[in-house]
Amino acid sequence: xxxxxxxxxxxxxxxxxxxxxxxxxxxxxxxxxxxxxxxxxxxxxxxxxxxxxxxxxxxxxxxxxxxxxxxxxxxxxxxxxxxxxxxxxxxxxxxxxxxxxxxxxxxxxxxxx
Amino acid sequence: xxxxxxxxxxxxxxxxxxxxxxxxxxxxxxxxxxxxxxxxxxxxxxxxxxxxxxxxxxxxxxxxxxxxxxxxxxxxxxxxxxxxxxxxxxxxxxxxxxxxxxxxxxxxxxxxxxx
Numbered sequence: 033x034x035x036x037x038x039x040x041x042x043x044x045x046x047x048x049x050x051x052x053x054x055x056x057x058x059x060x061x062x063x064x065x066x067x068x069x070x071x072x073x074x075x076x077x078x079x080x081x082x083x084x085x086x087x088x089x090x091x092x093x094x095x096x097x098x099x100x101x102x103x104x105x106x107x108x109x110x111x112x113x114x115x116x117x118x119x120x121x122x123x124x125x126x127x128x129x130x131x132x133x134x135x136x137x138x139x140x141x142x143x144x145x
Numbered sequence: 146x147x148x149x150x151x152x153x154x155x156x157x158x159x160x161x162x163x164x165x166x167x168x169x170x171x172x173x174x175x176x177x178x179x180x181x182x183x184x185x186x187x188x189x190x191x192x193x194x195x196x197x198x199x200x201x202x203x204x205x206x207x208x209x210x211x212x213x214x215x216x217x218x219x220x221x222x223x224x225x226x227x228x229x230x231x232x233x234x235x236x237x238x239x240x241x242x243x244x245x246x247x248x249x250x251x252x253x254x255x256x257x258x259x260x
Contacts, residue, residue, distance in 0.1 A: 065247070077247060077248075080247060126246055130196075131177050131196040134248060
């Protein structure tokens with residue numbers, strides 16, 4: 033009963049480094065999302081996808097890229113890490129019925145130093 | 146655009162006290178409304194939801210009623226426990242097709258329950 037799995041759970045990067053945050057789901061959900069959570073700011077949508085091969089920008093996409101080659105996986109790429117990207121990142125997935133909830137992973141805590 | 150406004154925290158209560166966390170929203174049409182809970186070090190979990198006006202969502206003793214006339218979805222619990230200490234997020238999902246059911250979140254309200 034894995035649900036949404038994110039790796040790694042914690043990571044420290046130096047400014048300018050790159051990395052990929054992994055997200056996979058086993059519920060055959062078409063919709064997937066990446067959010068960042070900053071203290072006192074709630075969750076902001078970075079990118080989302082409505083199915084394999086289809087991605088779109090959310091509220092705060094700058095500095096990030098995504099791909100969706102399979103239904104299960106939705107990795108988030110940081111190309112040139114900046115201190116402003118220090119945050120907790122959450123991946124979520126959802127079925128296509130309109131009133132279904134989003135299911136969240138446990139998050140990746142990322143620090144850029 | 147859509148927006149959600151929650152009362153600021155932290156909210157500190159004694160065990161068995163009554164809880165209300167206010168949530169109001171701005172949206173076009175008839176959005177679905179959700180309360181998510183986040184325990185320390187974990188992701189968000191759906192607590193309850195309501196998909197149309199006057200619906201009442203309930204779970205684990207928590208309740209919220211979708212009030213279209215006041216655009217509100219206040220969270221209530223009659224008797225809180227220490228284990229309810231967490232951050233609570235109100236959220237809405239857009240009504241229109243093509244929105245990919247994107248969620249708009251409030252900023253979260255931290256609840257601390259003391260013995």
